[in-house]
Amino acid sequence: MFISVNFLRMRRIKKFIHFWYRWIPPYIKWSAIFILFLIIFILTHFSSLTWKSFFFRLYYLPIFMASLLGGLKGGLFGALLAVLLSLPLTNNLFPYKLLGFQEICLFLLFGITTGFLVDRERAEREKLKQSEHLALLGKAAAAIAHELKTPLVVIGGFAKLLQKQLLPDDPNWKKLDIILKETKWMQDMVHGILDFSKPVQVKLKPVNFKQFIKDALKLVEMSSNAKIEVYFLTDLPEVKIDPDKFKQVLINIVNNAIQAAPDKPVKINVSTQKNNIVIEIIDQGPGIPEEYQKKIFEPFFTTKNRGTGLGLAIVKRIIEAHQGNISFKSIPGKGTTFVICLPLF
Numbered sequence: 001m002f003i004s005v006n007f008l009r010m011r012r013i014k015k016f017i018h019f020w021y022r023w024i025p026p027y028i029k030w031s032a033i034f035i036l037f038l039i040i041f042i043l044t045h046f047s048s049l050t051w052k053s054f055f056f057r058l059y060y061l062p063i064f065m066a067s068l069l070g071g072l073k074g075g076l077f078g079a080l081l082a083v084l085l086s087l088p089l090t091n092n093l094f095p096y097k098l099l100g101f102q103e104i105c106l107f108l109l110f111g112i113t114t115g116f117l118v119d120r121e122r123a124e125r126e127k128l129k130q131s132e133h134l135a136l137l138g139k140a141a142a143a144i145a146h147e148l149k150t151p152l153v154v155i156g157g158f159a160k161l162l163q164k165q166l167l168p169d170d171p172n173w174k175k176l177d178i179i180l181k182e183t184k185w186m187q188d189m190v191h192g193i194l195d196f197s198k199p200v201q202v203k204l205k206p207v208n209f210k211q212f213i214k215d216a217l218k219l220v221e222m223s224s225n226a227k228i229e230v231y232f233l234t235d236l237p238e239v240k241i242d243p244d245k246f247k248q249v250l251i252n253i254v255n256n257a258i259q260a261a262p263d264k265p266v267k268i269n270v271s272t273q274k275n276n277i278v279i280e281i282i283d284q285g286p287g288i289p290e291e292y293q294k295k296i297f298e299p300f301f302t303t304k305n306r307g308t309g310l311g312l313a314i315v316k317r318i319i320e321a322h323q324g325n326i327s328f329k330s331i332p333g334k335g336t337t338f339v340i341c342l343p344l345f
């Protein structure tokens with residue numbers, strides 16, 4: 001009997017917490033916190049000395065609630081409010097100034113710690129939700145791409161066959177050419193999606209990095225008329241990378257840079273800094289608008305008519321498989337710099 005009553009109570013408390021979290025708008029929650037602060041303030045000021053110290057410690061409750069609601073900022077705000085409200089009392093309650101000071105420091109410590117933990121937990125939860133969402137999206141896309149692979153080969157194959165039987169001045173030749181171009185684009189998309197859906201496995205081997213960069217960039221220069229300026233700012237040691245995968249990284253980022261400003265040169269700085277090799281790819285394009293900056297590494301995010309939006313998502317995964325990281329700085333109207341940082345093993 002006792003257990004079932006307790007169980008019922010626990011369920012009600014859980015229900016209440018759930019209700020509080022999901023359905024109560026933040027302004028009501030903040031109002032409740034302020035009212036709680038006010039009640040504690042009144043209780044601490046108008047009670048006997050023995051109860052004062054008890055009520056004084058109740059301030060931890062609204063501080064905790066404020067951190068739950070506002071993370072680090074909320075926790076700090078709650079703690080500061082508690083300090084402000086309890087300051088006039090500390091001399092009364094704690095005959096030694098140091099004790100009062102310690103109590104106040106504890107408020108701040110509590111607010112900051114709980115707020116920090118709440119922020120961290122929220123960020124982790126968001127990351128998990130996002131990765132689950134991406135995994136689901138990836139699975140669906142991979143399944144569709146897999147089904148499209150064979151029909152696209154058939155369409156492309158037959159279109160090529162038909163085109164071969166026609167002369168270039170035949171009006172149908174142009175139509176078949178368009179079909180071929182479109183199928184090629186769809187095939188690239190399908191390959192990109194299938195590539196993206198597989199886990200990245202790198203086979204590291206020591207590479208002469210200077211030569212590697214020059215070779216990779218030659219490939220890009222051959223497929224476009226862009227001008228690429230490479231500067232090796234320091235001596236480069238041998239670097240352990242997966243050359244095929246890393247080539248993909250460079251080609252994707254440099255292609256983006258060329259597409260951003262086709263008439264202006266792309267500058268590449270390569271150097272070693274501490275225990276890292278750092279590659280900067282600098283373009284003079286229009287930059288990445290502020291509202292897109294958070295999204296560019298997400299799969300399928302693109303602002304281009306003929307983009308898959310998988311370039312940077314694949315780049316990020318390959319670099320992370322090399323234990324490195326990628327970041328960027330972009331000034332709208334001036335250009336973008338992507339920075340790849342790879343550890344030297």
Ligand SMILES: Nc1ncnc2c1ncn2[C@@H]1O[C@H](COP(=O)(O)OP(=O)(O)OP(=O)(O)O)[C@@H](O)[C@H]1O
Binds near residue numbers: 260307310336
């Ligand atoms: N150097 C850059 N300057 C401006 N915008 C950029 C730059 N690099 C990336 N972006 C933005 O990031 C988006 C995503 O880039 P990503 O390489 O992933 O895909 P994409 O280039 O659109 O397509 P794909 O790589 O398949 O051709 C681009 O559509 C573009 O809006």
Ligand SMILES: [Mg+2]
Binds near residue numbers: 311
């Ligand atoms: Mg791209």
